[in-house]
Amino acid sequence: MDLKELLNDHQMYHSQFQQDYFITARAGGTKYGMYKQALRELYKRYRGLKGLYADKALLQVDIDELEESENENIFEERRNEINKAKKIMYMEEIDKNIYDTEREFERFYKQAVTLKKSLGNIDEDKRNKYDIDMWKYKLKEMAALDYISNGRLSKATIELVFTLPFAMRTQTLAIIKNSKNLLDWYERRTTTVRIDDSSIDVKKLLKEW
Numbered sequence: 777m778d779l780k781e782l783l784n785d786h787q788m789y790h791s792q793f794q795q796d797y798f799i800t801a802r803a804g805g806t807k808y809g810m811y812k813q814a815l816r817e818l819y820k821r822y823r824g825l826k827g828l829y830a831d832k833a834l835l836q837v838d839i840d841e842l843e844e845s846e847n848e849n850i851f852e853e854r855r856n857e858i859n860k861a862k863k864i865m866y867m868e869e870i871d872k873n874i875y876d877t878e879r880e881f882e883r884f885y886k887q888a889v890t891l892k893k894s895l896g897n898i899d900e901d902k903r904n905k906y907d908i909d910m911w912k913y914k915l916k917e918m919a920a921l922d923y924i925s926n927g928r929l930s931k932a933t934i935e936l937v938f939t940l941p942f943a944m945r946t947q948t949l950a951i952i953k954n955s956k957n958l959l960d961w962y963e964r965r966t967t968t969v970r971i972d973d974s975s976i977d978v979k980k981l982l983k984e985w
Contacts, residue, residue, distance in 0.1 A: 788872065788873065789879075790880060792883055795880065795883045796883075796887070797968070799813065799817060802967075805910060805914055805917060805967055806910045806913050807895060807906075807969065808906035808907070808910050809914070810967065810969065811888060811892065811895060814884050814891060815888055818888055821877055821881035822881065822982065825874065825878065825881060825978070826982070828874045828877060829874070829982075831870055835867055839860060839863050839864060842857075842859055843860065878978045878979075881978055882976055886972055889972055890969055890970070890971050891969060908944070912944075915936065915948055915952065916958060918933045919933050919958060920959055920961070921962075923959060924962075929952065937952065
């Protein structure tokens, strides 16, 4: 079987399922939390793509230069041919890297767009409210995981709860002390979002930045 055919099935980085469930949904919890995580991941890919596009352009200059170079020294000519072959092979790696980074960028962009449409305009008051809701969720989740793994609340969870403002602390303690209700909530919770899957042009988006 052809090696290229086999390697075409190799997917670098995360699958779409991992991006949706094991990264954004897992880290976020609430819609705002998922939105923050999607933006973090999107920005990482944005920075990565800028570097990869530049690397590819510079590599192409090197290849073009080696193709145009003429050297009467036979050893230098052979050395140039080897370097050109190396750079052409490296170009294949960069292209694969760009392809999978663009794929991830596109998915996180779609997540962010979908969540942004749901959240609407975020001013400071809304941001504060969303942030509080996110941390309430995270503390409930931490407490539920404590009960599942240890049968009791951990020191870290308790310490974090007791740093909250008094009213929020009292409310959170009442929720996390009731292990049965908390575990019922944890089992029933859903953190998925229906993603807008319309096609996008990644290179065009980055040029518009």
